Amino acid sequence: MSKRQLAMVMDLNKCIGCQTCTVACKTQWTNRNGREYMYWNNVETYPGTGYPKNWMELGGGFDAAGDLQPGVIPNLEADYGVPWDYNYESIMTESAEHNHFKPHVSPTWGPNWDEDQGAGAFPQDNYFFYLPRICNHCTNPGCLSACPRDAIFKREQDGVVLVDLDRCQGYRYCIAGCPYKKIYFNPKISKSEKCILCFPRIEQGLPPACAQQCVGRIRFVGFLDDEESQVYKLVHQYKVAIGLRPDYGTQPNVYYVPPTESPAKFDAEGKIIEGSTRLPIEELEKLFGPDVHAAIKTLKDEMKKRKETGVSELMDILIAYQHADMFRLDNNYYQEVAKEQKRTPLAPVDTRYLAGKFTKAGGHH
Amino acid sequence: MNKILTSLLSLGLACSAALAAEAAITAVKVTDSLDGIKADSAIWSNAKFSTITLYPQTAIEMNDKKANELTENAKAKKAQVAALYDGKNIALMVKWADGSKDLQSGYASTTYSDGFAVQFAGATAKPQPLPYIGMGSVGRPVVVHLQKANEKVYEPNGNKDVGNQINRQQTGVFGQELADFDAKVASLAVTDYERIFVGEGFRSLTEVKDGSIKSNSSMVYGANGWSGILTRSLKDDYVNLSGTVPVSIAVWDGSKMGRNGLKNLSSWIAINLDGQKQNAAMVTDLTTDSKGDASKGKAALEANGCNGCHQMNAADPKSFMAPSLKNVGGYSTAAYLRESILKPSAVVVPGYNRNAHSNTPWYNLEKGKRISTMTDYSHLDKATVEDIVAYLKTLKAEVE
Numbered sequence: 001m002s003k004r005q006l007a008m009v010m011d012l013n014k015c016i017g018c019q020t021c022t023v024a025c026k027t028q029w030t031n032r033n034g035r036e037y038m039y040w041n042n043v044e045t046y047p048g049t050g051y052p053k054n055w056m057e058l059g060g061g062f063d064a065a066g067d068l069q070p071g072v073i074p075n076l077e078a079d080y081g082v083p084w085d086y087n088y089e090s091i092m093t094e095s096a097e098h099n100h101f102k103p104h105v106s107p108t109w110g111p112n113w114d115e116d117q118g119a120g121a122f123p124q125d126n127y128f129f130y131l132p133r134i135c136n137h138c139t140n141p142g143c144l145s146a147c148p149r150d151a152i153f154k155r156e157q158d159g160v161v162l163v164d165l166d167r168c169q170g171y172r173y174c175i176a177g178c179p180y181k182k183i184y185f186n187p188k189i190s191k192s193e194k195c196i197l198c199f200p201r202i203e204q205g206l207p208p209a210c211a212q213q214c215v216g217r218i219r220f221v222g223f224l225d226d227e228e229s230q231v232y233k234l235v236h237q238y239k240v241a242i243g244l245r246p247d248y249g250t251q252p253n254v255y256y257v258p259p260t261e262s263p264a265k266f267d268a269e270g271k272i273i274e275g276s277t278r279l280p281i282e283e284l285e286k287l288f289g290p291d292v293h294a295a296i297k298t299l300k301d302e303m304k305k306r307k308e309t310g311v312s313e314l315m316d317i318l319i320a321y322q323h324a325d326m327f328r329l330d331n332n333y334y335q336e337v338a339k340e341q342k343r344t345p346l347a348p349v350d351t352r353y354l355a356g357k358f359t360k361a362g363g364h365h
Numbered sequence: 366m367n368k369i370l371t372s373l374l375s376l377g378l379a380c381s382a383a384l385a386a387e388a389a390i391t392a393v394k395v396t397d398s399l400d401g402i403k404a405d406s407a408i409w410s411n412a413k414f415s416t417i418t419l420y421p422q423t424a425i426e427m428n429d430k431k432a433n434e435l436t437e438n439a440k441a442k443k444a445q446v447a448a449l450y451d452g453k454n455i456a457l458m459v460k461w462a463d464g465s466k467d468l469q470s471g472y473a474s475t476t477y478s479d480g481f482a483v484q485f486a487g488a489t490a491k492p493q494p495l496p497y498i499g500m501g502s503v504g505r506p507v508v509v510h511l512q513k514a515n516e517k518v519y520e521p522n523g524n525k526d527v528g529n530q531i532n533r534q535q536t537g538v539f540g541q542e543l544a545d546f547d548a549k550v551a552s553l554a555v556t557d558y559e560r561i562f563v564g565e566g567f568r569s570l571t572e573v574k575d576g577s578i579k580s581n582s583s584m585v586y587g588a589n590g591w592s593g594i595l596t597r598s599l600k601d602d603y604v605n606l607s608g609t610v611p612v613s614i615a616v617w618d619g620s621k622m623g624r625n626g627l628k629n630l631s632s633w634i635a636i637n638l639d640g641q642k643q644n645a646a647m648v649t650d651l652t653t654d655s656k657g658d659a660s661k662g663k664a665a666l667e668a669n670g671c672n673g674c675h676q677m678n679a680a681d682p683k684s685f686m687a688p689s690l691k692n693v694g695g696y697s698t699a700a701y702l703r704e705s706i707l708k709p710s711a712v713v714v715p716g717y718n719r720n721a722h723s724n725t726p727w728y729n730l731e732k733g734k735r736i737s738t739m740t741d742y743s744h745l746d747k748a749t750v751e752d753i754v755a756y757l758k759t760l761k762a763e764v765e
Binding site: 031060067069074146148170184 | 427433469471474476515518532534535539540558567570626717718720722724
């Protein structure tokens with residue numbers, strides 16, 4: 001466990017599956033150098049196969065006795081999907097019968113191959129929702145425990161889980177050990193790589209690319225011990241944000257506000273079944289554990305309260321009026337850490353999100 | 366302890382060579398320089414090959430489900446080893462059978478390469494006790510030379526070459542200029558997956574990247590097997606090789622998803638540099654078996670409850686509490702086994718991350734030292750310890 005823990009909350013009621021986060025991450029980090037197939041951030045359709053394919057069935061994580069479980073390393077072509085490219089260079093010079101636009105491989109699988117399919121029968125009770133996923137920067141990371149090289153570490157100052165590329169020798173036990181399959185093998189450098197929670201951005205006052213670009217404003221970022229942060233309020237005060245698959249025992253630090261809103265089912269005549277909901281609670285319980293019931297109750301109660309009285313702090317938080325409220329990056333804290341480590345503190349490039357437990361709002365100190 | 370060792374050594378000297386665990390290898394002295402030696406160099410015709418046995422690493426089980434299925438009940442392998450030295454360098458050749466040539470290649474997440482490694486004991490004030498076979502132990506460092514049959518890898522971070530870390534589509538160039546960019550990146554690739562590590566116990570290996578170790582290794586596939594060669598200087602900051610050189614050899618099989626802990630390894634093997642004064646004690650230690658009675662040892666081991674924590678053979682339940690001993694007779698020396706019974710905390714490697722099995726800690730940290738949770742059996746009489754060692758030496762997989 002680290003001294004402090006940076007966390008993210010994602011509100012699943014608001015995710016529209018636009019993949020802006022995916023693209024923000026891809027262009028920032030994974031469009032080059034062997035990382036092309038990786039999606040450190042992906043948005044998958046739930047229920048669905050997910051990314052990589054059937055990741056929930058590939059093992060890893062811990063059992064109730066605290067023992068790391070064996071896992072399977074996904075196949076790049078069959079489970080992740082080869083990122084295909086087009087013949088941009090040769091299309092102008094090829095002969096007439098070959099000069100059409102074509103992918104360099106014939107794709108057989110890729111992320112979101114089953115986008116928007118979901119489950120249930122159309123139109124009676126079909127349903128799905130979007131599940132955006134990044135590395136959970138777990139308090140008890142499966143990847144870290146699996147590494148026989150001591151090449152994975154959790155940063156003391158903010159709990160970000162990172163790979164030491166100098167020590168990593170590409171053995172890939174981390175991939176087997178991560179139950180979320182959010183650590184990837186880079187075949188070009190023969191080492192593992194993963195989401196870094198955009199720590200170089202955070203240290204300079206910028207939220208992670210996925211969070212800043214999110215058009216639905218579903219992502220909140222802050223420290224879990226910062227009682228002023230919306231992350232703290234959602235996770236600890238209102239307890240409406242829960243880690244994904246808590247049964248894996250890794251104590252994830254990306255939290256989800258479970259989807260509470262789904263349309264009613266239709267009967268055989270196509271009429272609305274009053275009071276019904278398409279989203280089976282069992283599915284949510286599978287994803288978020290038994291705490292999901294209390295979370296949903298709180299969310300429903302607060303929605304009602306807001307409707308009736310016009311006042312609900314929780315609803316105001318989830319509406320997410322201002323980025324400056326959603327992101328509390330505690331820049332002064334990082335400045336002090338840098339000074340302690342006798343490093344040169346980085347000047348923030350953006351001053352809007354500097355506030356935090358150790359940083360007074362409204363300016364840099 | 367010293368007394369026991371001394372008496373055992375004298376016992377060992379008296380015992381016949383027929384009991385020998387693994388015969389010593391003779392490094393033939395050559396007058397030509399070993400610089401630039403290759404697997405097919407004519408100079409190898411001078412070498413004397415000896416057969417050694419490589420046992421599957423089963424002390425701990427890694428967490429790769431598919432690989433574990435492939436290596437369930439893995440067998441031991443034979444390898445041929447020869448050595449040459451020229452006064453400045455030592456060269457080793459390892460030949461082993463492998464039905465398939467496996468390279469870690471292509472844009473893939475699940476290919477693994479064949480490979481081999483040679484482990485040398487680091488220079489210490491006293492050559493014995495030897496370092497723990499699993500990449501050394503505290504105060505008993507090792508140097509490990511690893512050669513893998515990887516396709517070339519490009520390590521921009523290693524070479525601080527950040528300028529070429531961009532997507533080729535974002536270079537803004539096309540045609541010949543883009544081809545030039547691709548060629549530049551390809552030329553920057555590290556072509557040979559050769560690594561040198563120093564370590565004081567499994568999980569502590571650290572790569573030596575400053576060029577302070579002069580060595581060269583390579584591997585060639587042919588006739589259903591690999592020939593790997595390693596040349597290194599006899600003396601540098603880490604080792605000082607003379608007289609008797611203890612080495613241990615490991616090989617990896619890519620088709621069995623071998624890497625890191627999924628390998629076959631030998632026990633320490635003595636290489637005598639021809640014409641130099643041998644370390645007789647070490648040679649004896651590495652080439653003779655314990656004189657104890659294995660069947661009495663088995664009974665003593667059961668009476669003392671060793672199998673409460675240790676897995677002795679494949680039929681026993683697996684345990685996270687203590688290393689499995691099902692191949693310990695193959696890759697451990699009698700001296701190490703004896704020491705581990707009498708002083709369990711003498712060798713406690715950093716090992717597998719303790720958090721992987723947090724409820725069964727196999728050591729506790731006391732004042733920064735790893736103290737084994739194993740009971741101290743120093744109260745056992747010498748004969749019983751010897752019997753247990755003799756039994757443990759029988760625990761090993763059969764040869765394939």
